[in-house]
Amino acid sequence: xxxxxxxxxxxxxxxxxxxxxxxxxxxxxxxxxxxxxxxxxxxxxxxxxxxxxxxxxxxxxxxxxxxxxxxxxxxxxxxxxxxxxxxxxxxxxxxxxxxxxxxxxxxxxxxxxxxx
Amino acid sequence: xxxxxxxxxxxxxxxxxxxxxxxxxxxxxxxxxxxxxxxxxxxxxxxxxxxxxxxxxxxxxxxxxxxxxxxxxxxxxxxxxxxxxxxxxxxxxxxxxxxxxxxxxxxxxxxxxxxxxx
Numbered sequence: 268x269x270x271x272x273x274x275x276x277x278x279x280x281x282x283x284x285x286x287x288x289x290x291x292x293x294x295x296x297x298x299x300x301x302x303x304x305x306x307x308x309x310x311x312x313x314x315x316x317x318x319x320x321x322x323x324x325x326x327x328x329x330x331x332x333x334x335x336x337x338x339x340x341x342x343x344x345x346x347x348x349x350x351x352x353x354x355x356x357x358x359x360x361x362x363x364x365x366x367x368x369x370x371x372x373x374x375x376x377x378x379x380x381x382x383x
Numbered sequence: 384x385x386x387x388x389x390x391x392x393x394x395x396x397x398x399x400x401x402x403x404x405x406x407x408x409x410x411x412x413x414x415x416x417x418x419x420x421x422x423x424x425x426x427x428x429x430x431x432x433x434x435x436x437x438x439x440x441x442x443x444x445x446x447x448x449x450x451x452x453x454x455x456x457x458x459x460x461x462x463x464x465x466x467x468x469x470x471x472x473x474x475x476x477x478x479x480x481x482x483x484x485x486x487x488x489x490x491x492x493x494x495x496x497x498x499x500x501x
Contacts, residue, residue, distance in 0.1 A: 269426060300488065310472060310491040318454035323488055357426060361487065370487055374419075 270313040271293065271375035273358050279381045288378045292339055292360030297309035298322075300361075300372060301333060316341055317364045348382045350376040355379050385410045389473050389492035396463055397415050404495045406447075407471035414475040416440075416449050416456040416487070421470040427430040430458075431472070463499045470494045 270293035292299050301313040303371055312325035316335035327333075330348075335341040345352060356379075359372040408414065415434045419427040433438030436451035445460045458472060459483040473492040 269428070271426070298487070302489075309493045312488040312490070314487060323484075325488060359427075359489075364487065371432075372487070372489060373427060374428070376426045 269375065271358060271360050271373050271381070273356075273375040275377050275378060276376065277381075279383065280348060281349060281383055282348055284348050284364075284382075286348065286380065288343040288345070288356055288358075288377060290341045290343070290358030290379070293373055294357075296360035296362050296373070297337055297339065298361045298364055298370075298372075299339070300356040301341070301343050302359065303354045304377070305351075308354075309360075310357075313343070320376070322342060322364060334337065339367040350382050353380055353382045359362075369383050373378040385414070385475060385477060385490045387441070387473050387475055387490055387492035389471075389495050392494075393496035393498060396497070398465055398499055398501050399462045400499075402458070402460040402463045402495070404473075406456045406458065406472055406492060408456065408473075408475050410454075410475055410477060412477050414477050416434075416447070417474040417476065418445070418447055418456070418458050419472040419474060419491075419495075421472065424470070427472065437483050463497075465499045465501055468497055468499045470496050 272291045273287045275291045300315045304310045313327040315323040333343045355377045357377045358375045361372045363370045386409045391437045417432045418430040420430045431442040433440040433449035447458045472494045474489045
């Protein structure tokens with residue numbers, strides 16, 4: 268158990284809908300990262316928050332947005348869903364902001380999103 | 384940009400066989416290198432890491448050496464077990480200071496599925 272929790276575990280929805288994925292980081296971790304794992308794109312970085320502020324963006328679509336709340340949990344919002352958004356979405360957390368060698372990222376179990 | 388290339392899988396081995404999963408990278412700057420493992424139905428777990436050239440990461444019988452001259456970080460294990468069956472990801476991370484944009488994000492290879500038979 269990494270200490271990172273994600274809900275829900277599975278999500279099935281229809282095209283055009285909007286969903287929210289939730290992540291609770293490990294106690295004491297200030298950074299939260301979101302990654303998407305799909306068959307065609309592999310595992311890719313979406314966005315990072317640190318202590319409530321957005322700090323880095325990757326290949327995140329404009330239909331997707333995220334935020335980190337004062338209690339440090341984070342939510343990833345996916346809207347106008349398309350079939351191609353079906354994927355496993357991982358959240359990871361780490362203590363610090365920078366990519367230093369001791370700033371290990373711990374991954375949650377993921378949320379599997381299926382868009383029908 | 385930064386990228387990681389892993390050998391294509393899947394890889395199927397018998398128990399006690401020798402394992403090699405190749406990984407090469409392209410990076411600006413000096414990356415840290417990682418191997419993550421994903422067991423069925425679970426999230427990614429850090430298996431081992433190396434932060435500078437010639438470093439060897441090791442854990443649970445797995446090893447990988449950071450080779451700057453060949454930009455490689457191949458994963459090896461001398462004798463695999465059925466319980467090693469999983470998906471293995473090679474990844475890199477660039478340290479970024481103020482003004483950078485990486486802030487520690489991981490760049491992953493495509494993953495290699497390993498199946499070990501008794």
